[in-house]
Amino acid sequence: MAETDQSTARAAQFAKIDPAFQVTVRDHVYRTVRSAILSGSFATGEKLNERGLAEQFGVSTTPVKEALRQLETEGLVEALPRRGIVIRFSSQWAEEMILARAALESMIAHLAAKRIGKQAKAELQSVADLMKKATASGDADRLIELNEMFHDQIHDCSRCTYLAKLIERQQFYDASIRRVIHLDPAERQKALEEHLAIAQAIIAGDSDLAERVMRDHVVRSGDTYLNIVFGKQEDI
Template structure:
């Protein structure tokens, strides 16, 4: 229940500021109001809804918030990639190389679920190699957004191809032990993906935001 509602919000099916009626949601989803209430509490802890006394529960997910979350991720993960490029071993390179090969196959065959899983394994491997456990914990709070973003973006054929090429480019920089280049490529990949997702979900509402890197 929580995951379904979270994906719906991040995918833009509920708009920023929209009131969520627990009874109507329960009827629509064919459940009692208890799991809906539980889901609302979790969504509020994630910053995706807010509760106003005597008024109800409202969606809190705007184009600006989505972009800010992605820019925060880009800042943290690009630093981790820089550090990983200094620490990466031959064994690590072989591991990520296998992931790249599997991603190429999944991209070619439009295997969306496999791509999402491989995408997360790829980023997770870089996090592990970096050894930056503190920075990784800072990313934990928005993993739900990152996951939902990947599902939405990778459903687009053009995005699958471009995303794969960007992942391969980061891998080449890691393999060459070029930390500055790896950092720059990871940041550019995350920011570009974020812009694409914000436009995909919010359309005209995304116009006018500052997209400068």
């Protein structure tokens, strides 16, 4: 038991929950642990200790159990008889998530190019222009914010509901990983070029081009993520 507790504590430290936080305790635990798993804080096959997690969050074991069950439905963890909860997230699993996200995002971009209105075109171009400025200044936090805004606008103008729901489970970048990516000047420039190409295709109404450049962007940025998270583990 002591070894398991030490393993959990070593992998990631979680702060106690602020009572004013406006989500359920279960959801907060779920989101925080999920983010830690996806950012590589836990190794594949590593055990998670429910009681140790509950103590770190300052909550009972009930919301922790519920959060872990939710993570199990996504395949990120698995409850094994007599072994407890173990991490199942791996480089192979991450690669499949990236490909699934690429397929969904590319179809959303395809529909956005078909359905975008005049005002939405102006708004998308405005965000693209802001991304140029943030890239030039090297403002990683601003780029993270604009990146999310950019993709949200594409989702909105695509008027997709079913695909937007499906893509929720394919969100695997957390802020720390995005920051590492955006601190690299070469990566910032490459991402900007890709975002500008996506915006241009959607605004021009070229659905096939929008689909292709979006897919290529997600796959390439996903490869960068894999190198950061799992390349780090291979060096240990």
